Amino acid sequence: MLGVEVFESEEKGRGLLTRERIEQGKTILKQSPLVSVLKDRFVETRCGSCFSEFDLERRKKKKCSGCSLVYYCSVNCQVIHSLIHQLIRI
């Protein structure tokens, strides 16, 4: 376990600080993102909720009737996406 501490700086904002040497590529922190979106080039080929790739032969993608911006792969993903609509009211 690395010894890391949170620091605050007016010019740099908030960050993590350690005095130990960290090997390049080593994971020091894992956290789920607060917000995530698909890049434009994946909107047609991936679910806007779970990001899984559409298998066009087995799964039918459905366009969101609320925003017409994303497709989703299942009723479950539709429900999750509709919660986002309720939160941000779009």
Ligand SMILES: [Zn+2]
């Ligand atoms: Zn999905």
Ligand SMILES: [Zn+2]
């Ligand atoms: Zn939507």
